[in-house]
Amino acid sequence: MGQIKIFGIRENLHPIKEKVSEILSECMFEAFQFPKEKKAHRFIYIEEDSFIYFEGRTSKHTIIEISAFEGRSVESKKKLYQLIFEKFETNLAITPMDVEITIFETPLHNWGIRGKSADELTLNYKINI
Structure with missing residues (x-):
C-alpha cells in the first residue's frame, strides 16, 4: 500500500497535478514494483503567503510525503528518490533543489x-524489494 501527499503552492502545483501524478506512479512502479493501478495521491495546495521554504528554493518548491508498508530496501528508496528528482526536472522543470521527499513506513498491522x-x-505485489 502507498499513499502520497503532494504539497505545493496552488498556482504552480494545480496546473501540473495530472503530470505529477503520472510521474509519481511511474517512479513507484519502477523503484518499488508498485502496481500501476494503485494510486492514492492527495494534492494539498498552499497559498503563497502561507508557504515558507529554505533560501535557494523557488515558488515551485514541492514536498512529497509517501506513506508505505515497511520492507523496501535502502537501495530501492534511493532509486525512487533519483527517479523523482530526474523526472521532475526533465518533465516539469522543477529542479532537485525544489523537491523534498519523505517516506513514512509502518508495519502492515498498522x-x-x-x-x-x-x-x-x-x-x-512484493514489499521486500
Whole structure:
C-alpha cells in the first residue's frame, strides 16, 4: 500500500497535478514494483503567503510525503528518490533543489484497509524489494 501527499503552492502545483501524478506512479512502479493501478495521491495546495521554504528554493518548491508498508530496501528508496528528482526536472522543470521527499513506513498491522488489518491480506505485489 502507498499513499502520497503532494504539497505545493496552488498556482504552480494545480496546473501540473495530472503530470505529477503520472510521474509519481511511474517512479513507484519502477523503484518499488508498485502496481500501476494503485494510486492514492492527495494534492494539498498552499497559498503563497502561507508557504515558507529554505533560501535557494523557488515558488515551485514541492514536498512529497509517501506513506508505505515497511520492507523496501535502502537501495530501492534511493532509486525512487533519483527517479523523482530526474523526472521532475526533465518533465516539469522543477529542479532537485525544489523537491523534498519523505517516506513514512509502518508495519502492515498498522494499516486497516479493505475491512481488515493489512497483515491479514494477500497482496498482489512484493514489499521486500
